[in-house]
Amino acid sequence: MTVPKNQPSPRALAWRRRGAAFTAGWREFAKQRAGLVGLGLLAVIVLLAILAPVITDREGLDVTKATGDRMESPSWEFLLGTDRPGRSVLLLTLWSARISLTVGFVATLLSVAIGTIIGILAAHYGRWVSAGLMRITDFFLVLPSLVLAIALSTVLERGIGTIILAIGLTSWPSAARLVRAQTLTIEARPYIERARALGGGHFHVISKHVLPAVLPLVFVNTTLAVGSAIVAESTLSFLGLGDPDPMRPSWGSMLRSAWLDSAIIAGAWWYLLPPGIAIGIVVLAFTMCGRALESVLNPRLREG
């Protein structure tokens, strides 16, 4: 059983195969304009959010150093006007992107991680493990997740961590169901049987064969879930359960301030619309990316 000299190792082969699959996937993805636009939007927004401390001054978020008047309408000094204490709405929207995106990403990762683990375990072990785990999943699935998230963030201390936990712990059941279904179809394939016959244990089968096969699906699911996590974060912040630190605004908390400060009655649309539109754009971008990825993985969704 010696490996011929110019034959690459199995590991290298596997990587080469993955590289080729990725290139093919990217080519398929690139064919979809919506997906590209979404990706472009996301890249720009994430870049702006990361660079916010470089291109702007965080001190501008401190109300005691605000230079504007109350709810000033847009001008050259304040492109999107000011809020009630006189801070620039543009600056707030930019800094809010950091919190909203962070919460969106981390909460989704948390929920997808829980969902993936539970889904794979349930499908792989089957029988009573499956029955038990799926009943727990069903329980969380029927609980109204917003109510649960509100309850969680009321009980725990206020802050970003709590919001992430609340969203993550309430949004995993659908991911678990999805991953379980996918795992079941994969475990039915002959190569899994072959791996078992050759002596592969549970860990080997799960980590070497099942996980790589469900990961693309998990990835798509993650992309689609970030959008709803951002909306969930905005909802919780709007309801006053977000981080109360004025130096750490999020789009939801901006909407909340605008609502509390009667921006509608005062006609201060510049206070109300930017966070709303920002949420809309980011969710749209994630959805466009996610849909494009979905069609890469599922040929039946492809056009033509």
Place this chain on the structure above:
Amino acid sequence: MIIVRSRLLALGVTLMASALVTAPVAVSASASPAPARAAEATSGQDGKVLRIGVSREVDTLNPFMSITLMGTSILRSQFEFLTTYSQGSMTPEGALAEKWETSEDKLTWTYHIRKDVKWSDGKPVTAKDAAWTFQKMLDDETARTANGSYITQWESVTATDDWTLKIKTKVPQATMDALDIPIVPEHVWSKMSDISAAPEFPMVGNGPYYITEFKEAQFTKMKANKNYWRGAPKVDEIHFVYYSNSDAAVSALQSGEVDLINPLTPTQYDALQGEPDIQLNNAQNRRFNELLINPGAATNDGTPIGNGNPALKDVKLRQAIAQAIDTKTLVDKVWSGYATEAAGYIPPMFKDFAWEPTGDQVRKFDLDAANKALDEAGYKKGQDGVRLDKQGKPLNLRLLTHAERDIDENASPFIKGWLKEIGIEVTIEPKSDNQVNEETTRGEYDLAISGWSANPDPDYVLSLQTCANRPNADGTGATPDSFLCNEEYDELYAKQLSEFDRSKRIDIVKQMQALLYDEATLVIFGYDNALEAFRKDKFEGFPQQPTGSGVIMFQQSYWGLLGATPKGEGPVPVYDGSQGTESGEDTTDAAAEESSNTGLILGIVGGVLVVVLVVGLLVARGRRKTADDRE
């Protein structure tokens, strides 16, 4: 083709998100252009109705139990008290008691009850009703819930005949001519088995109006008492309509669904300026807003309770915090100028008792001086710029605030910002009103935003700062404010309560305020004005307290509602005997044009978004159908 479906669906979802955000704009903007129709629909039923939009809930309409501002001020018009506060000077004036006198030793008070007063069911009001009410409070702890503080020092109450009431007190009490206790009809209330139960409607009363209907969190309706001894009111009914969102109340005023609203936020007040049919009222209020600094909370027997930061026991630290709070900025930015800058504990509206620091005592806002004082007091700065307390722990303070309250939401970022400048880190903790009340009563706070409405007689607010007002071990039994316990203050408090010479009493009250200022267990932010608005196309005006410059609603009496004058029914009455004055203040007509235009634009933008959303969803649905068929 199928991909189109998902893309459109995505678009639909996104538009829905943004439309949800903008929809309220469209609604409120479109609500304003149609005032007349809605107004006619509700008025013109039976007689003249004054509809008041309120955003405060009624706790209960039981006069023995009600403690909220809304509940007590409705009951103010329902029941006549022994005395009331005059419209002009807010000094005690006879109401149910025509006149009263006190004995030499100031321990026996005799009230002569007016003979021409009738209950709304026609039975006469006698001294026996008053005696029964007070006796019930003396006998029954439950009946003391709301107004028990007035009678703690009483010995006995007797009605010597139908028109004479005698009250004996254990110690001299200066508040005997200002007893804010509703007097109930004996023939109705003596039959009630549970004194704390919700009353039956219509409720028998002897005030200018009586309550006919109440639906929790919806409305309270009152009818005019045609037999009222001062003369029947000009309106036939008052409806208090509850709005959970104050913006909704403002829209209702704009569309003519309500005639009067209080309170307005400064933003709402400015937005209403220049509306042709709306008269604004910017009145000095009797409320002070404060920052509590926990000086080491303890129960009434001195056992420490709560979890306040022990560093705050140092008066130097508290004074530095007080110096780092800029009342001028708060007045300008948080209240948009509709407030008075901070001075003493008693609001400046009560000119006699109000005090302000002078000379060396003044602590002007000065971050450098505060920093210097902290340096000198030995609070060294740590590496991250946060000062360390005497044990070497960084100074991290919690700031307890009322969630969704305008002043709390807007002032707390400023406090955080200023305290950061003097090296103190602040974590803002917004909580529900009930939670804030519980936690401040149990001493579970470092800093907290609070405030009280003072009465013309300062006794009640002064009593909040005494040792005796600290709670028992369960955190109940009394209402503490700042947990101050200062022997000198308590001595002065006892002295002012039994001091009948007004000018001497004023002196003592001022000394007490100076002491509070130095102790810095509370920092006054300022005194916000009451901002109100009413429809001048429906109402001529309302009597204000004080006359001409004061509030219409939540007065220390019932003048505003009693004298409500519908359009075209002559001048607004004045209950002072002095010359008549028109109520309300001049309003400027600027800024209206602009705001109504932006409202229109917003309406259009919102409308377009909604249309796009609907079309998008319809298209998406159509596509889905065909796509599903194909699959």
